[in-house]
Amino acid sequence: MNNFKKEKIISYYVNVITTQSLLNEVKKFSLSDEGHYICVPAVHQIIESYNDEEFAKVANNADLALPDGRPVYWALKLLNHKDVDHLPGYYVTKKICKFAIDNNFKVGFYGGEVQTLNKCITNLKNEFKDLQINYSYSPPFRTLGDEEKKEIIDNINNSEIKILFVCLGCPKQEYWMAEHKKLLSCTSIGIGAAIEFIAGTKTLGPKWIHKIGLFWFIRLMSEPRRLFWRYFSTNFKFIYLFLKQYIKYKIKLK
Numbered sequence: 001m002n003n004f005k006k007e008k009i010i011s012y013y014v015n016v017i018t019t020q021s022l023l024n025e026v027k028k029f030s031l032s033d034e035g036h037y038i039c040v041p042a043v044h045q046i047i048e049s050y051n052d053e054e055f056a057k058v059a060n061n062a063d064l065a066l067p068d069g070r071p072v073y074w075a076l077k078l079l080n081h082k083d084v085d086h087l088p089g090y091y092v093t094k095k096i097c098k099f100a101i102d103n104n105f106k107v108g109f110y111g112g113e114v115q116t117l118n119k120c121i122t123n124l125k126n127e128f129k130d131l132q133i134n135y136s137y138s139p140p141f142r143t144l145g146d147e148e149k150k151e152i153i154d155n156i157n158n159s160e161i162k163i164l165f166v167c168l169g170c171p172k173q174e175y176w177m178a179e180h181k182k183l184l185s186c187t188s189i190g191i192g193a194a195i196e197f198i199a200g201t202k203t204l205g206p207k208w209i210h211k212i213g214l215f216w217f218i219r220l221m222s223e224p225r226r227l228f229w230r231y232f233s234t235n236f237k238f239i240y241l242f243l244k245q246y247i248k249y250k251i252k253l254k
Helices: 019-030 043-051 053-060 070-078 089-102 114-127 146-158 172-183 194-199 207-211 215-222 224-253
Strands: 006-009 012-015 036-039 107-111 133-137 163-167 187-190
Touching (some): 012 043, 012 053, 036 172, 043 053, 070 224, 089 114, 089 187, 107 114, 107 146, 114 133, 163 194
Parallel strands (some): 036 187, 107 163, 163 187
Antiparallel strands (some): 006 012
């Protein structure tokens, strides 16, 4: 584990960390032969951990948990953590790609649809000319057999990558990273939909939308049927549960 403070947001422990500290920690991880995994929780993951005790264990055993969602970042600020950055998945991915070039580390991608994955890789290589992407695989949408799983692990380890971006979506990617941590010799980072934003198949929207915490609204407008109930249920539940936590926190300060 690491020495960075973790703050409990409802039932999910999120690291109080800056961009530079994250990169320093990833470098430490990458220079070891052990596997590590990093979660990047937004509101959805926070509520998933509240609803599912097994998922909470997986999430809270991560080597790092970064504040992806703006509301998660605001929650840390409200709990008096000033030295923390907002670290959304697409931002983290690009920062780590630049970091990988500077440190001559190879990276890989696991997950996402084939066309989206290929487009993401193309766009990253166009932006980062010297980026070494030594592994990429889009697994089939079915349960994999033991031989298939072993082949995937062997291919990842043989590729000599130091950083693996896992794009399976929550909670699948978190379970996958936790299950394979001890079998891999790289650092896995669950970036979820970031692959689609980098590929350009989904829009990020203007920066001011992110600043005011309405990025979820952009996504809702692009996929209303799939995302309406998720956002309706998780957003209001997050507000209610965190408000209860924050009131208790303020009372303790008095």
